[in-house]
Each structure stands twice: as structure tokens, then as C-alpha cells.
Amino acid sequence: MNYSIKEVAEKFNISSYTLRYYEREGLIPSVQRNDNGRRVYTDIDLGWLQLVCCMRATGMSISYIKNYVNLCTEGIDTLPERRNIMIEQKEIIKEEIRKYTELLKLVDMKLDYYDEKISKDELKRFIGRKREKH
Secondary structure (H helix, E strand, O other): OOEOHHHHHHHHOOOHHHHHHHHHOOOOOOOEEOOOOOEEEOHHHHHHHHHHHHHHHOOOOHHHHHHHHHHHHHOHHHHHHHHHHHHHHHHHHHHHHHHHHHHHHHHHHHHHHHHHHHHHHHHHHHHHHHHHHO
């Protein structure tokens, strides 16, 4: 199936400018153009873009991704090197998860504190209203 730049940008929630930039940088190899010179993206291109977006989301630099894409286009001999890049990214992601887990614990502690305070204040108000009635 073929997709326009607008369709791809919407599908991946990125701008057309970013999409063209990724192509210019060689992160999406060999995007075809139609007779009018407009980009035509294939499912293969979408696969590349999905990988690029994933790598960017994990903090990988454009130059690092470019190196990875170049290794991919060189063929099967680069499999060990590509695997090592993915192992490094996996470790980066795991560290980010650890950091966010700690942040979540702190937020949960604050919420517990607020819930406890709110509950005590509501209880005091309830008791105070009961005394006023008697």
C-alpha cells in the first residue's frame, strides 16, 4: 500500500517537516516519488519510520540512528553490530524505567499524604457538624 506524506505524518504524529528531515538525513532509505515528484511511502518505509520514532523516543541521536540504518543497508554481515546497538538501547530504556518508577513512588507518597490529610480534615468536619446538632 502507498501513503502520502500527510497520511504518514498523521499516522506517526510527527510533522511533515520532521518526516522530510528524517529522509534527508538518510533515516528512511529510498523513499520513492510519484510522477508529480511527491513522496510515496510504502509499508517498508513505515517500518523504517516506526523504528526511527522508537529510537528517537528512547533518546537516540540522529547520527546514531543514521549509523544503525547504514549498518542495516549493508546487509547480514552487520547483524552482530546492530544487535549490540539494540542491547545498548534496551539498557537505556531500562534505566529510564527505573528512574520513572522512583518518580512514581514519590508521587504516590505525596498522594497518600494528601489523602490521609483530606480524610482527617473531613472526619473532623463531620464530627464538628454532629456536635452542632446536639
